[in-house]
Amino acid sequence: MKIAIIGSGYVGLVSGVCLAHIGHQVICVDNNPEKIKKLKKGELPIYEPGLLELMHECVKKKRLSFSGSVKDASAKAEVIFLAVPTPSKPNGDADLTFIENVAREIAQSMDSYKLIVEKSTVPAETGKKIRRTIQLNLPRKFKQGHKILLDFDVASNPEFLKEGSAVHDFMNPDRVVLGVESARAEKLLREIYKPLKTKILVTNTASAEMIKHASNSFLATKISFINAVAQMCDRVGADVIKVAEGMGLDKRIGRQFLDAGIGYGGSCFPKDVEAFIHLSDKSGYNFSLLKEVRKINDHQRLAFVKMIEEKLWNIKDKTIGVWGIAFKPNTDDIRNAAALEIIHLLQAEGAKIKAYDPKAADHARKALKGVAIAQDPYEAAEDCDCLLLLTEWPEFREVNFVQVRDAMRQAVIFDGRNFLDGDQLKECGFDYYGIGRGRS
Numbered sequence: 001m002k003i004a005i006i007g008s009g010y011v012g013l014v015s016g017v018c019l020a021h022i023g024h025q026v027i028c029v030d031n032n033p034e035k036i037k038k039l040k041k042g043e044l045p046i047y048e049p050g051l052l053e054l055m056h057e058c059v060k061k062k063r064l065s066f067s068g069s070v071k072d073a074s075a076k077a078e079v080i081f082l083a084v085p086t087p088s089k090p091n092g093d094a095d096l097t098f099i100e101n102v103a104r105e106i107a108q109s110m111d112s113y114k115l116i117v118e119k120s121t122v123p124a125e126t127g128k129k130i131r132r133t134i135q136l137n138l139p140r141k142f143k144q145g146h147k148i149l150l151d152f153d154v155a156s157n158p159e160f161l162k163e164g165s166a167v168h169d170f171m172n173p174d175r176v177v178l179g180v181e182s183a184r185a186e187k188l189l190r191e192i193y194k195p196l197k198t199k200i201l202v203t204n205t206a207s208a209e210m211i212k213h214a215s216n217s218f219l220a221t222k223i224s225f226i227n228a229v230a231q232m233c234d235r236v237g238a239d240v241i242k243v244a245e246g247m248g249l250d251k252r253i254g255r256q257f258l259d260a261g262i263g264y265g266g267s268c269f270p271k272d273v274e275a276f277i278h279l280s281d282k283s284g285y286n287f288s289l290l291k292e293v294r295k296i297n298d299h300q301r302l303a304f305v306k307m308i309e310e311k312l313w314n315i316k317d318k319t320i321g322v323w324g325i326a327f328k329p330n331t332d333d334i335r336n337a338a339a340l341e342i343i344h345l346l347q348a349e350g351a352k353i354k355a356y357d358p359k360a361a362d363h364a365r366k367a368l369k370g371v372a373i374a375q376d377p378y379e380a381a382e383d384c385d386c387l388l389l390l391t392e393w394p395e396f397r398e399v400n401f402v403q404v405r406d407a408m409r410q411a412v413i414f415d416g417r418n419f420l421d422g423d424q425l426k427e428c429g430f431d432y433y434g435i436g437r438g439r440s
């Protein structure tokens, strides 16, 4: 199958590489010339485990190429996936201008049947708007009054991969959701995903779009639920880790997404929850549950900073070490990372910040003003009044904590992800504070 992927970021690039790996002919497109230049040189513009090797293999087999031109790539492909950003507008609505621009460009160069597939996360009913944009922008020869003479389809195929394990997730999905309006579109998409041998759920476009909204919002709800439980654990002397374990053993609940901490972040959950709230408000339904989910998430950051303030007394002029900036481990992505917000809150109180992240240092240097970026975890801890663990990178469990303790001004650790062994750290001489671990 000849496929074009428009947008070569975390989703587009992983999807493109994986689709080439399972046998398709793929062109990945991006309008950022730097990204295309890097990709053509065999380099990745993002960090994602396992992606580089797979990309090299697909290029070598001549199944994968890169282009800066939406028009050229879509002319060569029968199926075109849209994987461009859909960020939040200031009012929370999804900004769909990237989608509209690409749809217009595709339409202008169309001269045969195309299947245009939303892979970006978009509000329900975007499919209809894409269809309308394409109709409006088709070459004149394909229009006769109101009649459209060129057949095309718009479908929704939401992506559920997780950054950090994106290649594995794409190749081993729990399900593939196909939102289609025609048998032809369904046939093409089934053919594309056939090699994955996974459960395929076929719906109409609006239901597929809604599945993505609902899934991400549900996962965010689980996180906020356990964070609210963690607040209660602190107040009654319970340990949220044990509580999550006990809840998670119930198959109806499941253990995943029950990790209490400083709340969800990243490029998806905050914006997708926001967009679903906005869509609900716009359609006349007050989705108050989701508004509370968002509020609890915001509160986790504030409560964490308050806890630091309580233990350190004054934050002004204290030096605070930060371990982890990326929004989750195994990625260099810092979009909407909880760490950014916490660092800003502490800076506003007058703290000096030294931060270390194994992969996100370059992005952090650009995004964070007045933060010293350390080369390793030890340098980040040196002369600090406390240390914050904000991203649960596995390497933070491997450090020599005696060395860390001796390098710090005060041996105090605030573990925003309940990731470290608190008992061991206490034995080693640290004051250790987690989230919902029963302080009262």
Ligand code: NAD
Binding pocket: 006, 007, 008, 009, 010, 011, 012, 029, 030, 031, 032, 035, 070, 083, 084, 085, 086, 098, 101, 102, 119, 120, 121, 122, 159, 160, 161, 162, 163, 267, 268
């Ligand atoms: P990203 O910012 O990493 O990648 C988007 C890419 O599109 C960028 O490289 C950008 O340069 C390119 N682009 C923008 N306009 C373009 C245009 N007109 N022509 C060609 N390229 C263009 O974003 P992402 O994280 O890959 O997310 C893309 C979409 O997928 C979003 O809607 C997001 O919500 C959704 N999604 C993301 C994830 C995730 O984990 N990141 C998971 C599932 C769904």
